[in-house]
Amino acid sequence: MDSMASAPTMTKHQTLGLTDKEAKTSPRTVGRKATITKEELFQATLNLIGPQKSISSLSLREVAREAGIAPNSFYRHFRDIDELTIELINRAGLVLRQIIREARLRATKQERIIRTSVEIFLQQLDADEGYLSLLLREGYTGSISYKQAVEQQLKFFQQELQEDLIRIEALNHSKMAHPEIVAIGITQLVFNMGAKIIDLPLKERRRTAEQTMLMIRMILEGARCLDQDHRSKNNT
Numbered sequence: 001m002d003s004m005a006s007a008p009t010m011t012k013h014q015t016l017g018l019t020d021k022e023a024k025t026s027p028r029t030v031g032r033k034a035t036i037t038k039e040e041l042f043q044a045t046l047n048l049i050g051p052q053k054s055i056s057s058l059s060l061r062e063v064a065r066e067a068g069i070a071p072n073s074f075y076r077h078f079r080d081i082d083e084l085t086i087e088l089i090n091r092a093g094l095v096l097r098q099i100i101r102e103a104r105l106r107a108t109k110q111e112r113i114i115r116t117s118v119e120i121f122l123q124q125l126d127a128d129e130g131y132l133s134l135l136l137r138e139g140y141t142g143s144i145s146y147k148q149a150v151e152q153q154l155k156f157f158q159q160e161l162q163e164d165l166i167r168i169e170a171l172n173h174s175k176m177a178h179p180e181i182v183a184i185g186i187t188q189l190v191f192n193m194g195a196k197i198i199d200l201p202l203k204e205r206r207r208t209a210e211q212t213m214l215m216i217r218m219i220l221e222g223a224r225c226l227d228q229d230h231r232s233k234n235n236t
Helices: 038-048 060-067 081-104 110-125 131-141 144-171 179-197 202-235
Strands: none
Touching (some): 038 060, 038 081, 060 081, 081 110, 081 131, 081 144, 110 131, 110 202, 131 144, 144 179
């Protein structure tokens, strides 16, 4: 078994664009602020949600209190909680794609791409920033608008995976049928895995992850066989 892929190390405040000095100051300890940034509102929201609490259950006043501002200050950046949530989902998708993209670009074989993507996915389940758990939770239990925002992020993941698959196939002098459908299947499979294992102990996570990687290899081999069959029929 390959060793766990090394994801670029990014602390919670780095991914949100906060300086070390800003990160060391908890919004709840400084009283109400005269001004606040979007990043600080995002962080306040992430502080409040968790396995048992989703954004849909939060009130504007809760977020404002966590951020250390008067409720009216919230409206300087967002119309309501829904607008904040959708922008936070977009931010989460962007950060996660950057982390996965940088790791996958170092891959030169299909097996490495598979393991790298799944291993980083597992790492992000427990990452401090909580972006992956946010996408999983709101994608399956959020409102219609939240689910649509998550679905849009999944489409971005699918497009980037499709490009990577084509790139690796070319490097290995091979080809697969319908890489766009392969990318959709793999992305949905991995995200479904994440939703299933998010509350499981580490040992059970590893077992499910290994099964998922085997399923992905089956999808890839099937796509290659379909391409070979198609070319054989065209040559007869």
